[in-house]
Amino acid sequence: MNNKFFTGAKVLCPACNTRKFVQDQPWKLVCVGCYMERKGNAAPIAKPKPIELEMLRRLIQLCHPDKHANSEASNMATRFLLALKEAAQ
Numbered sequence: 001m002n003n004k005f006f007t008g009a010k011v012l013c014p015a016c017n018t019r020k021f022v023q024d025q026p027w028k029l030v031c032v033g034c035y036m037e038r039k040g041n042a043a044p045i046a047k048p049k050p051i052e053l054e055m056l057r058r059l060i061q062l063c064h065p066d067k068h069a070n071s072e073a074s075n076m077a078t079r080f081l082l083a084l085k086e087a088a089q
């Protein structure tokens with residue numbers, strides 16, 4: 001792997017020796033397929049931690065339309081958070 005250097009050209013993946021990829025960045029050493037495989041083996045994607053109820057209440061307070069001139073964004077955010085809260089209970 002250390003014999004690879006930045007070429008900016010389309011190169012044959014040294015890991016699978018079948019797929020080609022454009023090495024447009026110096027850190028791209030293998031094709032996307034091999035990269036994803038390795039990533040999957042090395043570190044499974046962590047599930048997002050659910051928001052705790054106490055934090056949800058805090059977020060709802062902070063987003064509440066009363067504090068944001070009843071803006072569309074605050075209404076949307078509050079509705080979203082309330083739905084999360086209901087699902088969590």
Ligand SMILES: [Zn+2]
Nearest residue numbers: 013016031034
């Ligand atoms: Zn590959």
